[in-house]
Amino acid sequence: MLRRLAVISLGLAVLFAAIPARTSRPPRYGGTLRVELGAIVASLDPATASDGTSQASAAKTQIDALIYANQNLDGTSTGTPGTGPFALSSWLPGKSATLKANDKFPQGRPFVDAIEITLGRAFRDRLLDLELNKTDLTEIPPQDARHAAERGVRLSQSPPDELLALVFSENRAISATETHPRQALSLSIDRAAIVTFLLQKTGEPTGALLPQWSSGTSFLFSTSADLPRAKELLAQIAPAPKFVLGYDSADPLEQSVAERIAVNAKEAGLMVTAVGAPPSPSTTKTDSTPDARLMRVPLRASQPAVALNRLLRDLNSYAPGIATSAALSESASPQIIYNREREILDAFRIVPLVWIPQVYGLSPRVRNWTPPGPGQTWPLADVWLDSPETNTTSPHIKDPE
Amino acid sequence: MTQLADQVAAAVSASTPVTLDVKNISGLDPSDANRIVAAFQGELRRHSLGLASAGSLAGRTTVPLRLTLSESADAYLWAIQIFNNARDPISFSTGLVSVSKENTVANGINQPFLSLDERLVWKQPDKFLDFAIVRDATVGDAALAILETKRLADYKLSGADWLLSHESPIPQTGFPSRDPGGRIDLKEHSIAVAEIRCTGDPDLSAKISCTKLNPPPLAIAHTDVSGFAGTVGAILPGTCGSATPALISGIGDWTQSDSIQGYLLNATTSGPPESRSGNAIEFDGPVLSVQADPETSTARAVVHNLKTGNYEAYIVTATCSH
Numbered sequence: 001m002l003r004r005l006a007v008i009s010l011g012l013a014v015l016f017a018a019i020p021a022r023t024s025r026p027p028r029y030g031g032t033l034r035v036e037l038g039a040i041v042a043s044l045d046p047a048t049a050s051d052g053t054s055q056a057s058a059a060k061t062q063i064d065a066l067i068y069a070n071q072n073l074d075g076t077s078t079g080t081p082g083t084g085p086f087a088l089s090s091w092l093p094g095k096s097a098t099l100k101a102n103d104k105f106p107q108g109r110p111f112v113d114a115i116e117i118t119l120g121r122a123f124r125d126r127l128l129d130l131e132l133n134k135t136d137l138t139e140i141p142p143q144d145a146r147h148a149a150e151r152g153v154r155l156s157q158s159p160p161d162e163l164l165a166l167v168f169s170e171n172r173a174i175s176a177t178e179t180h181p182r183q184a185l186s187l188s189i190d191r192a193a194i195v196t197f198l199l200q201k202t203g204e205p206t207g208a209l210l211p212q213w214s215s216g217t218s219f220l221f222s223t224s225a226d227l228p229r230a231k232e233l234l235a236q237i238a239p240a241p242k243f244v245l246g247y248d249s250a251d252p253l254e255q256s257v258a259e260r261i262a263v264n265a266k267e268a269g270l271m272v273t274a275v276g277a278p279p280s281p282s283t284t285k286t287d288s289t290p291d292a293r294l295m296r297v298p299l300r301a302s303q304p305a306v307a308l309n310r311l312l313r314d315l316n317s318y319a320p321g322i323a324t325s326a327a328l329s330e331s332a333s334p335q336i337i338y339n340r341e342r343e344i345l346d347a348f349r350i351v352p353l354v355w356i357p358q359v360y361g362l363s364p365r366v367r368n369w370t371p372p373g374p375g376q377t378w379p380l381a382d383v384w385l386d387s388p389e390t391n392t393t394s395p396h397i398k399d400p401e
Numbered sequence: 402m403t404q405l406a407d408q409v410a411a412a413v414s415a416s417t418p419v420t421l422d423v424k425n426i427s428g429l430d431p432s433d434a435n436r437i438v439a440a441f442q443g444e445l446r447r448h449s450l451g452l453a454s455a456g457s458l459a460g461r462t463t464v465p466l467r468l469t470l471s472e473s474a475d476a477y478l479w480a481i482q483i484f485n486n487a488r489d490p491i492s493f494s495t496g497l498v499s500v501s502k503e504n505t506v507a508n509g510i511n512q513p514f515l516s517l518d519e520r521l522v523w524k525q526p527d528k529f530l531d532f533a534i535v536r537d538a539t540v541g542d543a544a545l546a547i548l549e550t551k552r553l554a555d556y557k558l559s560g561a562d563w564l565l566s567h568e569s570p571i572p573q574t575g576f577p578s579r580d581p582g583g584r585i586d587l588k589e590h591s592i593a594v595a596e597i598r599c600t601g602d603p604d605l606s607a608k609i610s611c612t613k614l615n616p617p618p619l620a621i622a623h624t625d626v627s628g629f630a631g632t633v634g635a636i637l638p639g640t641c642g643s644a645t646p647a648l649i650s651g652i653g654d655w656t657q658s659d660s661i662q663g664y665l666l667n668a669t670t671s672g673p674p675e676s677r678s679g680n681a682i683e684f685d686g687p688v689l690s691v692q693a694d695p696e697t698s699t700a701r702a703v704v705h706n707l708k709t710g711n712y713e714a715y716i717v718t719a720t721c722s723h
Contacts, residue, residue, distance in 0.1 A: 212426075212471075213473075213474060214473060214474045215473050215474075216427075216471040216472050216473030216474075216476070216477075216478040216480075216499075217471065217473070217478065217480065217497065219426060219469065219471065219480075220480060220482070220495055222491070302474040302475075303474060303475065304473055304474065333497070333499065334473065334476070334478050334497040334498075334499045335495075335496070335497040335498075338495065338497055
């Protein structure tokens with residue numbers, strides 16, 4: 001019997017050896033990964049802060065992480081040359097960068113030989129390039145993910161890891177009547193409609209500072225609009241307050257959400273004026289400073305206590321005093337984390353709206369890609385490319401992710 | 402679960418019924434979720450909180466509870482919302498406990514548990530202390546011995562009924578006790594009532610000879626399970642998972658309804674020394690004794706049914722399930 005099995009096994013081995021490899025399951029070295037980004041990065045010097053939008057800052061962090069492996073706690077690079085999986089071989093500020101694999105990278109040489117990064121590419125062009133197989137990886141705005149999927153683009157989506165929130169800059173003494181207008185505004189917002197119509201169902205409505213998958217307690221914070229209650233609160237204030245709501249003028253999602261909030265607020269009897277504002281929020285108060293603004297804040301850790309600490313630190317840079325208590329211990333219990341969230345949200349200086357995922361468009365030849373989690377960077381050293389002769393998949397294939 | 406039930410008990414008056422709504426938004430499968438919910442309901446009953454179904458108490462004030470089984474990035478979370486402000490139905494107080502996903506066995510998920518089943522075998526108006534079923538390999542239950550304070554009665558099965566076939570008086574010594582305690586030990590062919598020990602034939606169906614012993618021959622009636630003062634109970638032979646199963650009564654007096662709850666006793670130094678396991682069996686009166694059968698995972702329980710006034714004999718079977 002054993003001999004018979006051995007013969008069968010030998011036969012199968014011969015059979016497999018005779019068939020050319022059709023899959024890329026074993027890793028493959030070589031090739032150039034083509035990446036297109038919408039952001040314009042002016043400098044790759046890790047010591048230089050990005051002077052552009054938050055998207056530009058995020059893109060710079062990603063590219064830096066490919067060149068310099070060691071990172072500071074805030075995700076910025078320490079700037080030690082030769083430590084990253086790739087080395088910079090050419091650089092046209094604001095336009096393109098070429099990186100070559102670092103053969104001496106301590107965690108092993110990357111699979112691809114090089115990465116070509118094109119900057120400042122409009123989304124429409126990036127989408128077209130993906131469809132024509134002219135690029136391998138690009139970011140897809142979450143509100144356009146459904147449209148891209150309908151066009152057959154292969155998509156990869158992270159868990160929701162970016163908070164879109166409305167943040168009041170003013171830190172006045174809190175009394176019940178002063179929180180009522182903010183609370184009324186929060187109650188007037190139809191978060192479900194923002195997700196369904198503006199984000200095309202890519203995202204989760206939220207009333208919490210942490211996503212459900214991280215804290216497990218997001219469901220305890222209501223996301224429902226309650227116009228009667230909003231009107232009841234506003235009836236206690238005369239005259240009805242007016243708010244100027246700022247948004248990043250370069251971000252079409254923020255603009256559409258701000259305009260939607262203004263419509264919702266009007267239904268409750270609140271006057272909200274949406275105005276475009278510079279990308280980087282300023283803490284310096286001027287006459288033109290909005291009362292509140294929309295902010296997109298990335299989740300920087302999965303662990304809920306750490307994530308909340310970092311989120312509040314980020315928000316505090318725009319709205320000082322938003323969280324006055326000491327940072328939570330990493331081992332804080334769910335009850336303590338929940339209580340902290342509740343305490344902060346009850347002041348209505350932060351009004352969470354939506355948790356948004358990161359969406360990526362991939363060419364069919366990209367293998368071994370996983371969307372980075374909170375605080376992680378693109379795992380491009382792990383990616384390999386199918387060779388042209390083994391690339392038998394259709395360019396219009398939807399990724400199982 | 403104990404912690405959450407304690408929070409409910411602190412927030413809700415025992416005279417106010419509660420309703421429980423359950424949601425499972427975690428990755429737990431329904432059987433695990435049901436077990437957790439059952440454990441929580443048991444804890445609420447332990448606090449004497451009346452659990453009513455929604456709509457069954459029309460017109461009466463109830464406190465709605467919502468138990469949500471959730472999960473975070475690194476743990477399972479059980480959340481209880483207590484809606485105890487009738488004037489503001491959207492406000493609630495919240496209690497949260499987390500259970501590590503990496504240590505689910507130690508925290509009651511995917512852990513073996515005890516399923517209890519009871520079978521009523523005898524009832525009579527007069528108090529009895531213990532009972533025993535003498536089995537026959539061919540006919541099953543062949544004889545039933547009922548141990549009262551003053552006699553041992555032996556019954557034989559006739560059709561569906563037990564008929565008295567023989568009785569042996571038990572000599573009385575000293576002052577009668579209000580709680581004498583008694584036990585039948587078929588393996589030793591003996592019975593004990595307070596300080597009297599009697600021996601007889603294997604099924605104790607013929608004449609018995611009795612002697613007075615000092616001190617009393619057996620520690621009778623009350624549980625010898627540490628950590629369960631004020632209860633009656635018994636440790637069952639064998640193990641369930643790595644734990645030792647035990648059956649323990651409640652802590653009420655003889656005027657109250659009672660229950661038998663399965664426990665798993667942890668012999669290791671890590672983890673809690675004991676944990677409730679499975680659903681309790683409820684009785685309409687106090688459990689007076691629980692005696693383990695050394696051969697099987699069953700126990701004999703004597704219960705005083707306060708509704709009928711009868712004393713009842715039950716065989717309680719504990720099944721270790723996974």
